[in-house]
Structures are given as C-alpha cells and as structure tokens.
Amino acid sequence: MNNKYYTVCGIVEIEGKVLLVRHTYGTAKDRILLPGGFVRENELPTAAAEREIFEETKVTARAKSVAAVQFKPCQWCVVFKMEYISGTPVSDGYENSEVLLIDPREAVGRADITNMSREILKAYINGLPVLDKSDYIPISADENSYAIFGV
Helix, strand or coil: CCCCCEEEEEEEEECCEEEEEEECCHHHCCCEECCEEECCCCCCHHHHHHHHHHHHHCCEEEEEEEEEEEEECCEEEEEEEEEEEECCCCCCCCCEEEEEEECHHHHHCCCCECHHHHHHHHHHHCCCCCEEECCCCCCCCCCCCCCCECC
C-alpha cells in the first residue's frame, strides 16, 4: 500500500553527475527532479529510497546518509545521499519520461528543475552537511526493521 504522506528521494552521483528524472504527472510534470517516491506501509524510508530509485531508473543505490528532511503539515520527505552500486540509468517509461545524468552545477541553473531539487543540489554543491547511517542495530531488531542516522 502506498501513501501520500511519507516520501523519500535520493541524491545519486555517478562519475561526478547527479541522477535526475523527468516527471510525467502532477505538479512536477515535464520537470526534472531527484528520483524518489512514496514509502510503503511497514517499509523503512531507506528501503523505500533504494526501491524507488531502482524502479524509476534501474540504478541500484544504497542509502548512506540523511541529507535533508522536508516537513509540511500533512507530509514529510527524507532526502538521502545515496551510494551508487550499479546499473545503467534508464527511464521507467511510466513515472518518468527521461533519466538524466547532469553536473549538479548545471542542474541548479536549469529552468526545468523543481524548486526543491534545486535547493537540495545547491546545498550538495556547497558540501551538504549529512547525518551518516550508523552500523548500530539493537538486539531487538534487524537491518530490515531499524536504521539510525547521526549516531
């Protein structure tokens, strides 16, 4: 089950360029943005970011740190800095019409980038402070049910 309240997106850098998608619907239709989407019921945000990026781009990436958190009264979005693992970027042909690899400095200057993605990439260029993912997992949990950042 998807929801519209808990969302994630990720900064994936591949050979000095960031992964962006051209959205096909909603307020971001025809604009480029960081890949991401909704968190499923009982899914950790880290797993959701990894899943969404793969579904949208066929790129495998791992959530390494929290780069930003956006809050609205009825919604939040966690922005992860991702570690590129593998895959050649390709559009899913559904949620996005195009996958791009763009130098982040070029991306922030584009008229077709969403405002949130622009602000995130501006911070990324300037050495975005992050909360790194900890290896700590309590005895009562496992890596599929627990994640802590900044500890």
